[in-house]
Structures are given as C-alpha cells and as structure tokens.
Amino acid sequence: MPYRPYMTNASAPLTREVEVLDEKGRSSLISIPAERPLTVYVDKRELVTLMTLGGAPELLTLGYLRNQRLVDSLEDIVSITVDWEVDAVAVQTRNGIADVEARTSKKVVTTGCGQGSVFGGLMDEIEKIHLPPEARLSQGTLYRIVDTIRTQQSIYKQAGSVHGCALFSAEGELLWFVEDVGRHNAVDAIAGMMWLEGMEGGNKVFYTTGRLTSEMVIKGAQMGIPFLLSRSGTTQMGHLVAEQVGMTLLARCTGKHFILLTGKERLIFQTELAEVLRFA
Amino acid sequence: MPYRPYMTNASAPLTREVEVLDEKGRSSLISIPAERPLTVYVDKRELVTLMTLGGAPELLTLGYLRNQRLVDSLEDIVSITVDWEVDAVAVQTRNGIADVEARTSKKVVTTGCGQGSVFGGLMDEIEKIHLPPEARLSQGTLYRIVDTIRTQQSIYKQAGSVHGCALFSAEGELLWFVEDVGRHNAVDAIAGMMWLEGMEGGNKVFYTTGRLTSEMVIKGAQMGIPFLLSRSGTTQMGHLVAEQVGMTLLARCTGKHFILLTGKERLIFQTELAEVLRFA
Numbered sequence: 001m002p003y004r005p006y007m008t009n010a011s012a013p014l015t016r017e018v019e020v021l022d023e024k025g026r027s028s029l030i031s032i033p034a035e036r037p038l039t040v041y042v043d044k045r046e047l048v049t050l051m052t053l054g055g056a057p058e059l060l061t062l063g064y065l066r067n068q069r070l071v072d073s074l075e076d077i078v079s080i081t082v083d084w085e086v087d088a089v090a091v092q093t094r095n096g097i098a099d100v101e102a103r104t105s106k107k108v109v110t111t112g113c114g115q116g117s118v119f120g121g122l123m124d125e126i127e128k129i130h131l132p133p134e135a136r137l138s139q140g141t142l143y144r145i146v147d148t149i150r151t152q153q154s155i156y157k158q159a160g161s162v163h164g165c166a167l168f169s170a171e172g173e174l175l176w177f178v179e180d181v182g183r184h185n186a187v188d189a190i191a192g193m194m195w196l197e198g199m200e201g202g203n204k205v206f207y208t209t210g211r212l213t214s215e216m217v218i219k220g221a222q223m224g225i226p227f228l229l230s231r232s233g234t235t236q237m238g239h240l241v242a243e244q245v246g247m248t249l250l251a252r253c254t255g256k257h258f259i260l261l262t263g264k265e266r267l268i269f270q271t272e273l274a275e276v277l278r279f280a
Numbered sequence: 281m282p283y284r285p286y287m288t289n290a291s292a293p294l295t296r297e298v299e300v301l302d303e304k305g306r307s308s309l310i311s312i313p314a315e316r317p318l319t320v321y322v323d324k325r326e327l328v329t330l331m332t333l334g335g336a337p338e339l340l341t342l343g344y345l346r347n348q349r350l351v352d353s354l355e356d357i358v359s360i361t362v363d364w365e366v367d368a369v370a371v372q373t374r375n376g377i378a379d380v381e382a383r384t385s386k387k388v389v390t391t392g393c394g395q396g397s398v399f400g401g402l403m404d405e406i407e408k409i410h411l412p413p414e415a416r417l418s419q420g421t422l423y424r425i426v427d428t429i430r431t432q433q434s435i436y437k438q439a440g441s442v443h444g445c446a447l448f449s450a451e452g453e454l455l456w457f458v459e460d461v462g463r464h465n466a467v468d469a470i471a472g473m474m475w476l477e478g479m480e481g482g483n484k485v486f487y488t489t490g491r492l493t494s495e496m497v498i499k500g501a502q503m504g505i506p507f508l509l510s511r512s513g514t515t516q517m518g519h520l521v522a523e524q525v526g527m528t529l530l531a532r533c534t535g536k537h538f539i540l541l542t543g544k545e546r547l548i549f550q551t552e553l554a555e556v557l558r559f560a
Contacts, residue, residue, distance in 0.1 A: 035515035233441035235315035
C-alpha cells in the first residue's frame with residue numbers, strides 16, 4: 001500500500017445561478033462557474049493564493065507543489081487540509097521546504113489561462129527531460145480521445161468559462177477529467193493525482209481545451225507525457241519547447257481534424273479514417 | 281505638452297510559420313503567434329518575467345507597473361528601454377519603487393489568461409473605486425462595437441491563440457486594439473496607453489475576447505471604465521466584483537446577441553434593433 005498524505009475532500013459548489021437580461025430585455029437565470037481564492041499555507045507559512053473553481057483543491061495543491069518542484073517526495077507531505085470557511089489550504093510537511101524563500105522569489109508570469117506564476121527557472125529542467133521516443137499514438141485512438149472529450153459531461157457545457165484537462169491511457173481510455181477556471185489549475189490537479197497514484201506519464205496522453213503555450217508544454221514534459229493534445233492552437237514557444245523535449249503536439253483537434261506540429265514520428269496515420277469522414 | 285518617459289519602440293515579429301501535417305498526412309505551413317519572455321528590470325533590479333506576443337512591450341511594461349500599483353505617477357518613470365536581444369526591458373525611475381520587496385512579495389495566481397500574478401491585496405482598492413453611475417451605453421453602440429471587433433484585422437485571424445482587448449469611446453469609436461498571448465498583457469498595454477495619454481476611463485468602453493474573471497473586472501475598475509464587454513462568459517467572482525464596484529458587465533457579445541449581467545441600468549435597450557435581426 002503506497003504512502004498517502006492525509007487529505008480532506010473539500011470540493012466546493014462549482015456553479016451558481018445569476019439573473020441576466022438578453023438583447024431583447026428578457027430576464028433569465030444562467031449558471032456561471034465558481035471562482036474562489038485558495039490560499040496555500042505550507043507549515044503555516046503563506047505561499048500563494050490560487051484562484052480556482054474548487055472541484056479538487058487537495059489535488060490542485062499537491063500538483064501545484066509538485067509542478068513548482070517545491071516538494072520532492074510524496075512522503076515529505078504529512079497532510080493537505082482544505083477549509084473553505086477561510087478559503088485556505090494548510091499543507092503540513094515532514095521537514096519543511098528547503099530554501100523556500102529563494103525558490104519562490106523568482107516570478108514568471110506566464111501565458112496560460114489560470115496558473116500564471118512559475119517560480120524559478122522555467123526552462124531549467126527541460127534539458128533533463130527525456131520523453132519515450134518509442135511511444136506511439138494511432139489516429140484511431142486520437143479520434144477516440146477527441147470523441148470522449150466531446151461527449152464528456154462538464155461544467156463547461158453547463159456554465160462555460162472553464163478549461164478542461166484530461167489524462168488518457170495510450171489506448172485512449174479516459175483516466176481522469178478535471179476542469180478549473182484556470183487550465184493550469186486543471187493540469188496541476190492532474191499532476192497531483194498522478195503523483196498520488198504513482199502513475200508514470202510515458203504511456204499516457206494529455207488533453208487540454210486550452211492553448212498549447214510554453215508553460216503547458218513544460219508541465220506536460222515535467223509529467224513525462226509524450227503526447228499533448230488540444231482543441232486550441234499553440235504558440236511559438238510552446239512549439240519550440242515541444243521540439244526541445246521531443247514531445248508530440250497535436251492542435252486543433254476537433255471531429256476528425258487535427259494538426260500535428262512536433263514529434264510527428266509518434267503518430268500512426270490511418271488516413272482511411274479521415275476518408276470515412278470526407279465522404280460521410 | 282504632458283510629460284512622457286523616454287520609451288523605445290521595439291515591437292517584435294508577431295508570428296512565425298511552422299510546418300504541420302493534417303489528418304490526411306498533408307504537409308502545410310501555418311502561422312503561429314510569437315510567445316517570448318520579457319524580463320522587467322526596475323532600476324537594474326529584476327522584477328518579473330512576462331510572457332508576451334511582443335507587439336507593444338513598452339506600453340505593456342508601463343501598464344503592468346501601473347496596474348500593479350508599483351508606480352504612482354508617470355513622472356516617476358524616466359525611461360522604458362526594451363532590448364529583444366536579451367528579452368529584457370529596463371525601467372529607470374526617478375526615485376525607485378518604495379518598499380518594492382514587500383509590495384511584490386504577495387503572490388496571487390489568477391484565473392485570467394496571461395498575466396497571472398497580481399502582487400498585493402487583489403481586492404484592496406475595490407472599496408475606493410467609484411465608476412460613474414450616470415454613464416450610459418446604447419444597444420446600437422454596443423452592436424457597433426461588436427461589429428468593429430468582428431471586422432478588425434488581427435493576429436488572431438492570421439495565427440489564432442491570442443487574446444484581443446480594445447478601448448472604445450462611449451460613442452463606439454475604436455481608440456486602440458491590442459493583442460497578446462495573454463489577455464492580461466493586452467489589458468495592461470491598454471492601461472499603459474491610457475496612462476501615457478492621460479485618458480480617463482469614465483467615458484470609455486472596454487472590450488476583451490477573454491473571459492470576465494475577477495482579475496479582468498478589477499483591472500477594468502482600476503482603469504475607471506464602467507463598461508466591460510466580452511465575447512466570452514464570466515465567473516462567479518468576476519460577477520461579484522462587478523456588482524461591488526458597480527460595473528456594467530456584458531458577456532457573450534456576438535452578432536446581435538449578448539447577456540447583461542450587472543450594472544443593468546446603464547444599458548439603453550433598443551429592442552427594435554434585435555427585432556431587425558430576428559426577422560432578417
């Protein structure tokens with residue numbers, strides 16, 4: 001039985017209804033997603049305030065600490081206790097965070113929706129990361145993943161204005177789907193879940209509704225995942241980092257359409273599948 | 281002649297072409313937006329690194345310092361010098377930034393695309409802000425604004441994956457349109473331009489392609505603008521803050537459709553305009 005820190009399960013209401021008027025002056029109620037501050041305290045020391053939907057605050061906190069490389073081992077974390085009464089999460093560590101001042105002093109305000117602050121050298125780890133060159137994804141599996149996302153129940157369909165991230169197996173099975181007002185919270189929550197479950201990323205596929213910016217690619221690489229898919233596009237630096245780490249980037253994934261940007265050798269084309277659509 | 285700091289005009293290339301494969305294995309070149317780090321040094325002291333498209337780095341820097349409330353008066357800024365050779369901008373101030381350590385130590389990782397770090401109490405200023413209750417926007421002017429955005433030449437149309445922000449007069453004239461990989465850079469650049477030109481916000485309308493999250497509403501309020509429009513939706517905290525500051529929030533603005541969320545008394549309905557569409 002692998003080690004698990006003590007964690008609360010303090011999911012908060014994810015939507016609320018508000019009264020609006022439309023262009024004809026007609027009143028109606030619509031759902032909008034929650035957005036609430038979650039201030040992270042590590043050993044009673046305030047670290048950061050995350051603005052979050054609040055669906056998976058413990059895993060968000062865990063993944064945040066992981067992706068910021070503030071905690072090296074799961075065993076270092078004793079407990080993660082969320083209290084929405086005070087919009088705070090208390091993290092108790094075994095030995096504290098070494099050199100936390102220095103490691104959180106350097107601010108990089110990033111492009112991605114949501115978590116916009118990566119402490120420390122954004123690119124420092126990139127050289128060390130090696131994604132499995134032999135990993136492969138078939139076009140059919142890619143389509144299965146896109147269709148799974150399309151049919152997924154979501155806060156987005158109900159209230160809009162959130163980003164979704166999903167972790168899939170190499171066979172296209174959905175392992176976890178998480179949404180947040182910031183997609184970087186969503187990716188951090190997935191990183192936290194992977195860390196907690198001891199999952200390795202080399203045989204996984206990562207999907208995000210958001211853009212493939214540098215920070216998203218770096219986080220995917222940190223998680224060791226060779227495939228990063230999005231319904232949106234990419235940026236120059238997202239593309240550059242993906243080339244550097246040897247990640248397979250697929251953008252504009254909708255229906256049977258996609259564009260393959262980097263790591264092209266990993267995709268197994270089955271173009272007859274596209275033909276099916278073409279003449280459907 | 282109002283005071284102006286010395287500023288470079290160092291706009292960088294905004295797109296690059298990359299080779300991609302589509303779902304049928306066909307190769308083509310597409311444009312993707314630039315995304316580059318811009319490290320802000322204030323009086324030779326590193327403050328933050330912004331990930332930006334690079335279209336208006338001086339105004340971005342100016343607006344960033346303004347929206348973070350790190351500089352109180354334009355006269356305090358001697359020069360803003362961008363050097364893309366080293367991806368850096370050097371800000372020289374007259375008297376330095378008082379208490380900069382303390383004022384930049386508190387991190388809030390926000391929801392919005394792009395600038396994800398608001399230093400200091402996010403809500404501190406909210407109480408002091410009073411947006412003009414008498415300001416009005418007619419439905420016809422709203423439609424003019426939406427149509428102006430629709431027909432605007434943009435990096436988005438060329439390369440996707442960027443957010444646009446625009447400042448309009450109360451009569452619906454486009455004053456400035458700016459895009460960035462992060463919409464919070466775009467709003468900061470507009471704030472910088474308004475500050476530089478000595479523009480007041482009370483008779484302006486602000487448009488963003490991005491979501492109306494808490495930080496966007498707070499920034500609009502900081503700029504004194506009573507109208508905030510988006511083609512996207514809002515979040516619970518964006519809605520809450522807009523109610524607190526008395527801002528008029530209009531979301532889902534596309535074609536002749538919109539939803540009016542807060543500050544409803546400021547919109548002058550001309551429902552016959554919607555009728556025209558209805559029976560068009």
